[in-house]
């Protein structure tokens with residue numbers, strides 16, 4: 001669809017754009033513009049971007065199928081890695097700034113507070129996905145096993161939304177928006193799978 | 208009351224200098240308006256947030272903790288009637304009409320009455336009370352309130368023997384308070400906002416009705432024109448923009464309790480040993496003081512007011528009645 005030269009440009013462009021949220025919050029931090037509760041601001045800001053990058057990553061496959069633009073697939077890994085990058089910052093803002101690396105407090109929080117339990121589980125699940133994101137790892141695992149492993153991202157997406165739903169006090173509108181987006185993204189996959197398997201059965205082909 | 212056109216002594220003492228000078232303007236004086244009552248109400252009462260209040264006495268009940276800045280106190284607010292983001296109240300309460308304002312005092316009392324806000328300012332001696340404010344979300348501030356002891360009002364209206372609790376109700380007006388609009392799920396709370404105290408808690412000398420802060424009439428986003436302040440309880444107990452005070456026999460069904468009784472008890476005393484399911488209450492962050500890397504400070508029992516209020520709860524299981 002696009003010439004290779006343009007593809008070569010898109011990738012670094014996405015890379016730079018994906019760093020804009022980081023640049024913006026660094027700018028605000030050095031300018032003392034994080035509001036009355038800077039730690040809360042940093043923590044929520046990074047959490048928002050984790051969820052956004054997860055949703056964007058999960059949108060690649062549906063978009064590719066709907067538009068027929070297979071080239072999109074080349075950017076999926078980078079987008080997923082940015083979700084991982086921002087969750088590392090998010091976790092760091094929590095463990096360092098909020099909890100001052102007091103391990104016993106962090107462990108207590110993870111065990112005791114369901115929204116942190118779920119967030120932490122999602123974070124842990126993202127680690128093997130990031131580690132196995134290289135071409136060499138895909139080859140070592142084999143495409144099939146790699147793909148099975150990377151289906152974890154569905155659970156991570158759900159975990160991220162549940163984490164948000166459980167942490168708000170009473171106003172669930174914003175997490176609900178993410179829940180709807182996630183339902184569409186996962187629903188699309190489910191729907192296409194059901195349909196393609198029906199087609200398979202109908203046409204009588206044996207896998 | 209004194210009408211004071213130059214810098215108010217008290218306010219200048221408690222306000223950080225830069226902020227004080229920056230906000231020094233020609234203002235109509237609240238006291239002048241109160242005095243208008245004395246001159247047979249010839250002058251219209253037009254209170255506006257930010258007007259200086261004069262003749263405010265200092266109080267020995269004030270804390271010596273460092274004040275939170277005016278900017279933080281007025282830009283970081285939980286006031287869901289104007290939206291659930293901390294910055295919403297400052298943005299959406301700008302045109303809130305805090306005047307004219309009537310507070311209806313009713314229920315199990317001998318002298319029910321409807322008070323105009325200026326009457327309240329006139330009847331009761333105003334004091335500056337510098338209190339710690341501890342939010343259930345594990346942050347805290349130090350606020351120089353201006354107000355009067357709730358018990359002064361209670362004594363005036365003479366509760367009868369059936370009055371066991373005091374119920375407070377916020378204005379219900381979704382035109383002015385966009386957060387009360389019944390949109391999709393709204394803020395998740397039932398309006399109007401209701402709070403309550405046991406009568407002895409309401410009679411405690413620390414409990415005040417505040418009409419201002421930093422020596423000025425109450426900013427809209429902080430609960431203009433009149434709000435409750437109960438410094439040993441989590442902030443949400445200190446209900447804002449009160450229109451009704453009712454003396455009742457049964458424990459009032461308060462807003463957050465109704466929304467989630469497992470998380471928000473009727474008492475909601477600051478207690479570092481009873482955790483909220485979402486936040487540890489053992490420690491807190493003092494707004495405007497800590498750096499990015501400083502540890503949280505320990506939360507004190509009853510927010511540091513244990514000496515004064517612990518006796519209200521002797522024999523009570525505070526884990527059960529949280």
Ligand code: HEM
Nearest residue numbers: 044047048050051087091094116119120122123160164167
């Ligand atoms: C995939 C993993 C995660 C995602 C998608 C995620 C996402 C989010 C989002 C969207 C928010 C709310 C931001 C807002 O209010 O605007 C948030 C808040 C938060 N997250 Fe996460 N998060 C994740 C993992 C974690 C982990 C591992 C921890 C800590 C162990 C954590 C702790 C928190 C805390 C403490 C808050 C703030 C709660 C509050 O302010 O009351 N999160 N997160």
